[in-house]
Amino acid sequence: MSRFVIGLLLGLLLGIAGTSAFLITAGGGDYLISSSPRVRELEATLKEAEKEREGLSKRLDQFTDMTTRLESRFIALGARFEALAKQAGKEPDVPSDHPTPPAAEQ
16 A cells, blocks of 8 residues: 555656656647637737737828828918919018017107
């Protein structure tokens, strides 16, 4: 009976040591981690976030293109306005950021 118990304990110790060595050296721990439901859930969430980021990047590119087109149209409209104003014989009214100071009273 004592031989059986000693053999059982020795077998358990060797089994634990062998399993530990496998998990450390052969990458078995990676398999255990990757098969975890929480890790799979996090991977799915990460994939969704990447898809959303790509979609937002495309929308940002579209918005940048649109603002560039609007900017060029605005510049063309300003040039057209200046040409029409010169054709009418007066300078266009351009508001300044700084108001002119009032004339000093004498």
